[in-house]
Amino acid sequence: MPELPEVETVARDLQRRVAGARIADAEVRWPRTIAHPEPPEAFVEQVRGAQISSVGRRAKSVLVNLADGRVMTVALRMTGALIVAEPGSADDPYARVVFRLADGRELRYRDVRKFGRIGLWEGGGLRRRVAPGVRRRVAEPRRPYRVGDVFGRHGPEPLAASFSSARLAARLAGRSARLKTLLLDQSFVAGVGNIYADEALWRARLHPLRAADTLSPEEVRRLHRALRAVLRQAIANRGSSFSDYVGADGEPGANAERLHVYRRTGEPCLRCGREIRRITVGQRSTHFCPRCQPLPTERP
């Protein structure tokens, strides 16, 4: 399940391995993977001959920046992976899109469950920012092809220097939604998924069902620190692998064994020993320690 740390790992791997490479040709084996442009034949035509200048990340998408300023976005969703295959490698039956590089290697988009999407966009607009207090600019023309529009509704990057505790507090204020729901909401904060939402709440000792606007300033600071620490540690370990996630080298990450609550239902809390519980919040499995993460109204 690629979340921010897994996508960051893939992007860093690719930056090291394919920056500077030229895409000689591409083959689309599952047309629905191509979200833009349509039809997929147009995508192949437009990407052919392009040179990759650098690879980055925004939210849970890999950004493949092309030398001419265009950007290819790769949303891995559940089971997507970008893997660099050396010449002569065995074919992959789950490769949905194959980019043949001019040097003989292949950049393969592999996706067992086919949820992932790839788009090719004009650059620009990525850092678009509206000054505080300004509601809407006058009749901004629609430019649906700009990569910035793809992420126009996403929230801030939690590891950005600008994502301060005060900023988190401001975003939580007036929100009655549960913490777990908000952490998973990409327009609230970008890149957090089920694993790191649960891990951050455990680390911050906050119950997943707490209403966001009931947190004390101290609790907001704990959440801010916990979220960033959990994400940073996962990146340092090259991400958490369960069944599908691998880096661009095809190797799984090492962070899964470092998780404290996720998929540890019934096992002892690593802080207090109480059994980890699993509940459903917004149709998502949610893991927490009932002693370390109490609801204020409850006495566990």
Place this chain on the structure above:
DNA sequence: ACGCCTACCTGCTTGC
């Protein structure tokens, strides 16, 4: 604003 539902997909696990 918020919660809830469905659709998209396939592989693996579980239960009879």
Place this chain on the structure above:
DNA sequence: TGCAAGCAGGTAGGCG
């Protein structure tokens, strides 16, 4: 053993 149901969860879109 075989087969079907259940489960995993990121995201878009719809409904109340």
